[in-house]
Amino acid sequence: MGDFNHPDICWRDNMAGHKQSRRFLECVDNNFLIQVLEKPIRKGDMLDLVLTNKEGLVGNMKLKGSLGCSDHEMVEFRILRAARRAHSKLTTLDFRRADFGLFRDLLGRVPWDKALEGRGAQDSWLVFKDHLLQAQEQ
Template structure:
């Protein structure tokens, strides 16, 4: 990710994003992730020598990271005026996780889904899911879809986000909580598309 840091900073500062999420970031000591975006508070999961998520929130937002046992980042954003709090999460599920880690991942996803207003973004590495028809070819992917159904979550992206696959998902609950995602452009040599959306 270090080769994309300058491009990420330029994009985030020029667009003035309230929240910036990165779902696959290699952790190493060459990058100061705490100082990357001016005026933003970082939420980081350190996984030495492995990929992990990262989120930046503008400092003017009143927010606090939710406690989880896994490697994902759910952050509670305090609602303005009479609005409810919103949980915004950045998730990364590596391909080929073992059963116990995947079970923890699903348990955490189910627990987070109990929030009144929820927006989760990330790379779930589930190319076997057909989002248009809400079907899946593997047992684990079907469990994932069942968690979404049981907890009233919906996947709102339909365009491909990585080459010929839809790996990056945008999960929400409630009625029309986000605008239609704008998908397009990559940072550096990444093969994942940048996704922009507005929380309504």
């Protein structure tokens, strides 16, 4: 968690305008980190980040206002690891029950040329992965 000062990063699309910010994004991706703070908390920019290596590890995030004269807001959050481990069940995919025809059909409906046009390998992978996970949920 901290002030990473990369206002040009679009976390929704995983894109950045400046070289230094693109390198930061690459570092985050290479280390399998996820940025979980959803709302900009400093003058409309997403400068303060909460990074984790596992979805569901950080939760109950609340903005708590400024401390003193700071233009940053305090972020309160909880580490959910211990609680989740005690109550979580291991889930696995049952490939015997999978409808691969539907899966193939759903992925075949995606206009891949258009979806991947002008994207690099990393961005293309993220687009493909998103479509793959959406099809998996059907």
